[in-house]
Amino acid sequence: MIDFRELRLSRKPNQYLMTPPGFCPNAIPNRESPVFKMSAEDLMMRFMAVASAAPNVRLVERDAERRQVELVQHSATFRFPDDISAAFVALEDGGSTLALYSRSRLGYSDFGVNRRRVEDWTRRLGTAE
Numbered sequence: 861m862i863d864f865r866e867l868r869l870s871r872k873p874n875q876y877l878m879t880p881p882g883f884c885p886n887a888i889p890n891r892e893s894p895v896f897k898m899s900a901e902d903l904m905m906r907f908m909a910v911a912s913a914a915p916n917v918r919l920v921e922r923d924a925e926r927r928q929v930e931l932v933q934h935s936a937t938f939r940f941p942d943d944i945s946a947a948f949v950a951l952e953d954g955g956s957t958l959a960l961y962s963r964s965r966l967g968y969s970d971f972g973v974n975r976r977r978v979e980d981w982t983r984r985l986g987t988a989e
Contacts, residue, residue: 861921861930862945864959874970875963876978880949883959890975893957896985900927900950903958903985907946910984914977917944933977941965942974 869875869887879889896903904927911917911931916939921930927948932941947959960982962974 861923861926861928862961864945864947864961867961872964872968874967874974875961876974877959877961878978878982879959879961880957883947883949891978893959894982895951895955895957897955898986899954900948900956903956904929904946904948906985907948907958907981910981911944911946913984914981935973940967942970942977944977 864879864884867877867884867887869877877884877887877889878891878893879887880893898906908919908929914933915936916934918932919929920932923929927950929946931944931946933944934941942962942964945959945961949957949959951957960978962977964970964974
């Protein structure tokens with residue numbers, strides 16, 4: 861399971877990182893995470909429903925105490941694996957947000973697949989504040 865606090869991005873364009881401000885001190889995210897009007901536990905459950913509905917997704921590891929999951933999604937044609945890490949963050953007002961890191965295991969470029977996955981799954985989580 862990755863440690864978002866220690867995460868350092870590679871120079872390859874085959875990755876996409878979305879985090880709350882300051883969540884990954886050693887990495888500049890591609891996008892700031894939205895805030896949701898639900899608990900971190902509810903956001904985690906909703907995220908798992910969204911991820912499970914996507915094709916060829918498998919849960920690799922789940923840590924309920926850390927509110928973090930690791931998934932893998934294989935491409936339809938060539939079965940290339942992409943790793944997806946998500947951490948769910950409780951906010952003081954009862955809302956929540958998440959850190960989401962999607963990256964290709966193989967190759968250099970991903971033709972925007974990881975960005976589209978993060979944006980699509982985030983949109984499917986529901987209305988953000």
